[in-house]
Amino acid sequence: xxxxxxxxxLGYKRRVIDIKSTSFCGAKWYNATIWLGSGxxxxxxxxxxxxxxxxxxxxxxxxxxxTREKKNDRALMQDxxxxxxxxxxxxxxxxxxREDASDEIISDRVYKTVIYEDKDxxxxxxTPPEQDVNLQTLEIAFDRTCQFACSYCNPAFSTTWVRDIHxxxxxxxxxxxxxxxxxxxxxxxxxxxxxxxxxxxEAFFKxxxxxxxxxxxxxxxxxxxxxxxGYTWRLIEWFKDHRGESKTRLAINSNxxxxxxxxxxxxxxxxxxxxxxxxSNESIGQHAIxxxxxxxxxxxxxxxxxxxxxxKLRGLHVMCTINALCLISLPEFLWSIxxxxxxxxxxxxxxxxxxxxxxxxxxxxxxxxxxxxxCIRQLIPLGDLSVxxxxxxxxxxxxxLVSYLKEVVSPHxxxxxNSILQRDFKNFYEQYDxxxxxxxxxxxxxxxxxxxxx
Numbered sequence: 175x176x177x178x179x180x181x182x183x184l185g186y187k188r189r190v191i192d193i194k195s196t197s198f199c200g201a202k203w204y205n206a207t208i209w210l211g212s213g214x215x216x217x218x219x220x221x222x223x224x225x226x227x228x229x230x231x232x233x234x235x236x237x238x239x240x241t242r243e244k245k246n247d248r249a250l251m252q253d254x255x256x257x258x259x260x261x262x263x264x265x266x267x268x269x270x271x272r273e274d275a276s277d278e279i280i281s282d283r284v285y286k287t288v289i290y291e292d293k294d295x296x297x298x299x300x301t302p303p304e305q306d307v308n309l310q311t312l313e314i315a316f317d318r319t320c321q322f323a324c325s326y327c328n329p330a331f332s333t334t335w336v337r338d339i340h341x342x343x344x345x346x347x348x349x350x351x352x353x354x355x356x357x358x359x360x361x362x363x364x365x366x367x368x369x370x371x372x373x374x375x376e377a378f379f380k381x382x383x384x385x386x387x388x389x390x391x392x393x394x395x396x397x398x399x400x401x402x403x404g405y406t407w408r409l410i411e412w413f414k415d416h417r418g419e420s421k422t423r424l425a426i427n428s429n430x431x432x433x434x435x436x437x438x439x440x441x442x443x444x445x446x447x448x449x450x451x452x453x454s455n456e457s458i459g460q461h462a463i464x465x466x467x468x469x470x471x472x473x474x475x476x477x478x479x480x481x482x483x484x485x486k487l488r489g490l491h492v493m494c495t496i497n498a499l500c501l502i503s504l505p506e507f508l509w510s511i512x513x514x515x516x517x518x519x520x521x522x523x524x525x526x527x528x529x530x531x532x533x534x535x536x537x538x539x540x541x542x543x544x545x546x547x548x549c550i551r552q553l554i555p556l557g558d559l560s561v562x563x564x565x566x567x568x569x570x571x572x573x574x575l576v577s578y579l580k581e582v583v584s585p586h587x588x589x590x591x592n593s594i595l596q597r598d599f600k601n602f603y604e605q606y607d608x609x610x611x612x613x614x615x616x617x618x619x620x621x622x623x624x625x626x627x628x
Contacts, residue, residue: 176288183280183570186288194299195254199263200287202248203298204310206239207396210374210405211317212330212363217244218286219528221259228373235381238374240306249303261586262531266574269581279577280570309386313394316375316405318364320398322429322468324454325606326497326536328355330363331398334468342609347601350590352533356602368404375405383412387420394425394452401428401436410443417446423488425450430477431468437477441486448488451481456494458503458510464617465499467610482518492525496575497536498599501545502620505552508572512556512563520563527571529578530585535598537585542624546579600628 177186191198201218208215213231214223215238230237247257256264263281270279287295290310301307315331323334336359345356366372393409400406406426413424424444430437430453441449455462455474463469481490492511494504514523530537538546556564557572589595603614603625615622 176291183284183288183566187280187284190292190295191284191287194295195251197251197254197256197260198287198295198299199251199260199283200290200295200298201283202244202251202257203301203307204290204294205286205312206309207313207315208238208374208378209315209363210372210378211315212365213374215239215241215244216259217247218282220262220282221257226374231377232373234306235377235384236306236308238377238381239309239312245303248298252299252303262529265582265586266578269577279574285567308389310390311392311394312386312390313396314378315396315398316400316403317368318398319402320429321402321431322399322466323610324466324468325499325603326465326495326530326533328360329358330355330360333398336360338609345602345605348535348598350533350535350595350598351588352535353598355533382409387416387422390420390422392423392425392450394427394450396427399429399431400426401432401440407443410440413447414443423448423450425452427452427454427493429454429466429469430474431470432473432477434477434480437480441481441484445486449486450489450491451487452491452493453478454493454495456496456500456504456507458506460617461499461503462507464612464614465497467612478514478523482514482522489521490523492523494525494527495530496527496538497530498538498541499536499618501538501541501549502618504549505556508553508556512559515563520565524565525568527575529575532586533598534585534589535595535602537589537595538579539582539585540592540595540599541621545621545624550576550579596628600625 181189199217205217206215207219207223208226209223213226213228215226216223224241224243226238226241247259250257260283263283266279266281270281294310298307318331318333320332320334323332323338327335329335329339339356339359344358345353348356395406395409397403413420424447426440426449428451455466457465459471462471462474478490481487494500494507496504500507508525511523511525553572553576557569557576559569561569606612607614614625618625
């Protein structure tokens, strides 16, 4: 079993991970995110992606995952060294190493590792780093088609963002990291049109149909918006036509920005398949509509309730991107998830808190201290809930966010000063308002006075 009965996350880390090395992470071997539209991959959502060679995947579809960059990182982890791309976890762990730190400060590499069997982790650690390994969990994006254009997203992941840049030109007067997210259409993120043969997609299906479907434990489809991609439905059809041939759990990310009949089609098409659905939100009402441009708040909450009431999902997961604009209503949002847990069961729905680092001018750390302190004050009662209400990892992530907001001063090691990030923050949202027909000051009156001084 990944965790012993009643074992804490910290206890698991010490028993399974620390005995291998101080930097070991199972995701570097057994997990991947692959953007088939651009031919890029990474081991999880924290490190920046890197390019996969077309020639290599044509010759060996497993090269979609087993790249030279990942093999180099595996070698570092086997030696107890820290790959630079994994800075997110190192920052959290450096916080946890302080003498006064809480045991609840657990980095994501623990959560990325605990899902794998101990024997498989032992095998990974003892496998020569140059050797290919089989994936166990995979997240893929077929293309970037999406009807939303969230403020912390960009044209690399949304065709609606592409239209913004095409129609209005680049965002201007941004100087900090992440500015290039908003200055061009990121054509390299979609190398092939819908009528082209995409060698990365073809390599995936070749790998999937030959043997990946036999070894993969979970396949998660992301985007863009996956339910707008024909390749997603092609894969769902494979599951229908080959029932019983694969034990792979299927998971789909969706913004739930659809009429209910689209979700009915999804549930009908996946009847008998163990389906997890992941959706995104981190704030309430008008705040959510502002941050996640394209969102219909009433539709999203209605679809969430519909899916929970259907009882047809293996799990429903809400991914919260912790950015500067969500802190005001994040606690209220999380309390609404608690109420859904009480109604449908603790395991029916859960949440994760993923702290935004790029673009750094949207980090929660750029906000005035009193705004962060008020969010902390409201989060503490949530973190004090018992494991009868929340899962341990949810409680730990609340504690981790509280510590992050208290102690961390910079979004990442290469970020510019707060004054520069705050100027970029205002320059971006002034343009965002004009392009999207929004009003920052009206939507966030609690921030208006501070915003006007930037």
